[in-house]
Amino acid sequence: MLNITLINLFSFRVPLIKGKSMRTALKEKGLLEDFLKKHPHNLASKYNLYAQPFAEPMYNDLDIEYYGVISIGTPPQSFNVLFDTGSANLWVPSVYCSSYACSNHNKFNPSQSSTYQALNTALSITYGTGSMTGFLAYDTVTIGGIVDPNQMFGLSETEPGSFLYYSPFDGILGLAYPSIASSRATPVFDNMMNQGLVSQDLFSIYLSRNGATGSVVVFGGIDESYYTGQINWVPVTTQGYWQIAVDNVMINGQVVACSQGCPAIVDSGTSLITGPPSEIPTIQQWIGAVNSNNEYYINCQNIPSMPQVVITINGIPYTLPASAYVRQTNGQCTSGFQSMSLPSAQGDLWILGDVFIREYYAIFDRGNNMVGLAQSV
Template identity: 90%
Template sequence: GSANLWVPSVYCSSYACSNHNKYNPSLSSTYRALNTALSISYGTGSMTGFLAYDTVTIGGIIDPNQMFGLSETEPGSFLYYSPFDGILGLSYPSISSSGATPVFDNMMNQGLVSQDLFSIYLSRNGATGSVVLFGGIDESYYTGQINWVPVTYQGYWQIAVDNIMINGQVVACSQGCQAIVDSGTSLIAGPPTEISSIQQWIGAVNSNNEYLINCQNIPSMPQVVVTINGIPYTLPAAAYVRQINGQCTSGFQSMSLPTAQGDLWILGDV
């Protein structure tokens, strides 16, 4: 989860910038510089640079005077191998680095969207065609009704989870817990003791802190049920097992994220 927009710039000399598109402010007549430094760290990867203003166009939406970051350093190898150039964060302004107004908040403030909401559709099984829609919901991407869940804290997209069950038994989050809905994470992360319980239930075997699964067991593995706002959401093994180059690993990961409301879970795009 993040709230900043940033792109690689011509001022970046990091290895990660060498194979990505780079923004050149000298080619923009609407560029306005700011003397504000920017530094962002993610679960994987980081960047440093500075803030500026320019017009950002997404689809048919023209967003003038958008504050964004120009990277000067992108350490490590993660961003080098990433298929994307920069990152457009969609979290609340309260977690925006250097006080930059997030893109969607700027769209709302300027009346550029018909509804003050955005929606995300993630295609399955690595297929192309995922969509982010600013200002509306495309009914062709879902069946049934939409279940609305209250946000418990306006930082990340944080919600309350009732419990997590396997085979009718509560195996984690037994007293309720707080979770972040994060499209930028490809795992479900939670407190180490509770994740360890889930790994045992699904039959994952620890090998150097990576939980391995026999790919042939996927059809017989249990469903994991996450109950949110009284509604159960069922994850079959095919959804929570990661299959890469013939090796299968658990999509559950231990991570300590303590807050005043207790340890946070992260609900990624499993």
């Protein structure tokens, strides 16, 4: 979704390891050794026998955005990209871009890559903040130790406005479903799955707090060191965004929003928790946030006595203490809730952005179309 604020369901339990790879299944049945003898290495790779989870570190930029380094082309050209579960396209600036936003970022040069293949299909994407236009092409993309050949990606030609100029990342790597990919481009994770590059058809995200290091996206696996307790699995209700159903939002035991249930998306590309303009002001009032020019301020001294906000998903409470939903920057405290109108066929969407994901390790399971949530360490 990429809605970055700059400074100014049905849930049930399943075993931890889901979607066994063929290697694991054959080994459990005592057939792995015989299979490897009968089949050449290229066939074995196709069936995902050697794929392993790979962790891609992410930088934490003031708890506002999380991004990591990938490379595109041969030899590799490096880019910082925001890993965004709220969009589905990979794109980076190109040498064909003359926009202000491209002037201070790395730009992909097709003439310097021997594996580049032109496609020349037009591409246009608009986010909650920022936009781009350009075209699509193919090349090898390397992420966290995974070499992803013939990956479709976008090369920007325009990046209007100043937002992307001030962004620490060069481009965006979308991790949502292919149904929302602009110009029908194949998303990176879909290409990984199709080529058997991941051991499980899922990825997971841990976001650090207070600007600390340690944020990571794990492709093809779940890392127990990033959470405590059990994982609660929530079905994806619409396969576009990572959309789930929320029961309600409560404060001090009272339902204050989403009283009839509401659709929500789990979105690493949005900094805050957003909801309909008809409901978020009620939450701001309950937590004591005061509106000043559409920015909701909080007295920092009140944080220890402020209430918890509980987002309930099929009876499972996901608790957010004030330390999680209050943003403290340069001696000022602001609310981590924001009004945003995002209509959908199921009603106005809520966005569970980084404020939520920092508290709950999130697993995005394409093999079973579920989101797993567990208390972050």
